[in-house]
Amino acid sequence: MKEYLVEIISKSLDQFELEEKPEIRIEEPNQPDHGDAATNIAMMLAKPLRNNPRAIAQRLVDKLEYDEKKISAVEIAGPGFINFRFAEEYLFDELSEILKAGSDYGKSDSNKEKRVLVEFVSANPTGPLTVGHGRNAVLGDTVSRLLEWTGAEVEREYYFNDAGRQMRVLGESVRARYLELLGKDNEFPEGGYEGEYIKNIAQALMDEKGGELTSAEDEKPFKEKAEEEIFADISATLERMSIKMDSFFNERSLYENGKIDETIEKLRELDLAYDKEGAVWFKTTEFGKEKDTVLVKSTGEPTYRLPDIAYHANKLDRGFDLCVD
Numbered sequence: 001m002k003e004y005l006v007e008i009i010s011k012s013l014d015q016f017e018l019e020e021k022p023e024i025r026i027e028e029p030n031q032p033d034h035g036d037a038a039t040n041i042a043m044m045l046a047k048p049l050r051n052n053p054r055a056i057a058q059r060l061v062d063k064l065e066y067d068e069k070k071i072s073a074v075e076i077a078g079p080g081f082i083n084f085r086f087a088e089e090y091l092f093d094e095l096s097e098i099l100k101a102g103s104d105y106g107k108s109d110s111n112k113e114k115r116v117l118v119e120f121v122s123a124n125p126t127g128p129l130t131v132g133h134g135r136n137a138v139l140g141d142t143v144s145r146l147l148e149w150t151g152a153e154v155e156r157e158y159y160f161n162d163a164g165r166q167m168r169v170l171g172e173s174v175r176a177r178y179l180e181l182l183g184k185d186n187e188f189p190e191g192g193y194e195g196e197y198i199k200n201i202a203q204a205l206m207d208e209k210g211g212e213l214t215s216a217e218d219e220k221p222f223k224e225k226a227e228e229e230i231f232a233d234i235s236a237t238l239e240r241m242s243i244k245m246d247s248f249f250n251e252r253s254l255y256e257n258g259k260i261d262e263t264i265e266k267l268r269e270l271d272l273a274y275d276k277e278g279a280v281w282f283k284t285t286e287f288g289k290e291k292d293t294v295l296v297k298s299t300g301e302p303t304y305r306l307p308d309i310a311y312h313a314n315k316l317d318r319g320f321d322l323c324v325d
Helices: 002-013 041-049 053-062 088-104 131-149 165-181 196-209 220-240 251-256 259-269 305-317
Strands: 037-039 071-077 081-086 115-119 153-160 247-250 273-276 279-282 293-296 322-324
Touching (some): 115 131, 131 153, 196 220, 251 259, 251 305, 259 273, 259 305
Antiparallel strands (some): 037 081
C-alpha cells in the first residue's frame, strides 16, 4: 500500500512545475481518527511553490486518482497533512491473503540469487559468552533470517580470534592454575584471566594429563586445551539459543597461509602503508581520521587491525554479493 500511495501522489505532483520531485514520505498517524496513512508532502512543497501548504494539499487531492476499492477517503488535516483511510474491501482482502499465506506472509524474492555473508558474535575465545555477546548473537541471527526471508543465500560466520597476545595470556593463565593444583610455586601472568572457568580448564587438564605438563616449555598445550574447552562452551551456548553457524573462520589461518604478509604488501602497493620508527603504519588519514594507525608494532607484533583488514579482504575474495558484520 505504501508503494501505491507514493505512486498516486507522484502522479498528482506532475501538475506542478518542479525541477525535482521531493521524497514522498508515508507515515502512520499517531491518532487513529486521523486515518490509516498520512503524508506531509504539501508542507515540503510550501517553500519551493511559495504557497500555503493547505492550498497545495487541496490541489494535490483534487488531482489524486485512486482506486476506491483500496482507499475510502482522503482528507486534509492541520497545517497541510493529507490523510488516507483504507477501504474495508482492501483490508478484508489483505486479511484473506495473510490467512492464506500463513507463516510465509511477507516473504519476497528481492534478494534472490544473492550470496550474503553475515559475520556476527565473533567474541574472543578467551572466555564464555557474556550477555552482551548474546545480544549480538540474536541481532546477527535476526539479520540473517530477514535476508533469507527475502530470498538470499546466507552464510553465518563466526570469526575466531585465535591468534595474538590474548591467546598467549590465556594459555599462561591456565598453566598458572594447573601448577597451582600441583602445589608448585608460580607467578600468575600480568593481565591474566582469573575467572572460575580457568580453574575448571586447569582441572580438566589435570584429570587428563596428570602432572605430565609440569615441565612444559611454553604455554602451547595449555592454550590448546583452553581453546578447545571454550570453543565447546561457546558452541553449546549458541545451540541453546537455536543459533547455528555455517562456518568458523580462524584468525590463525591468516598467518599460516601468508595472508597477513600479502595484506601488508598490497597496502604498500596502494601507497596506504609505510614504515616509521620501526613500525608499519596504515594511512587512516586518507579516510578522514586525524592520525595514521599502527598495523605492526616496532616489536614486530601486529595490532588487531592488520588481521581484521586481511579477514575483510578474504571475505571479498570469496565472491559474496554482500558482507554484513
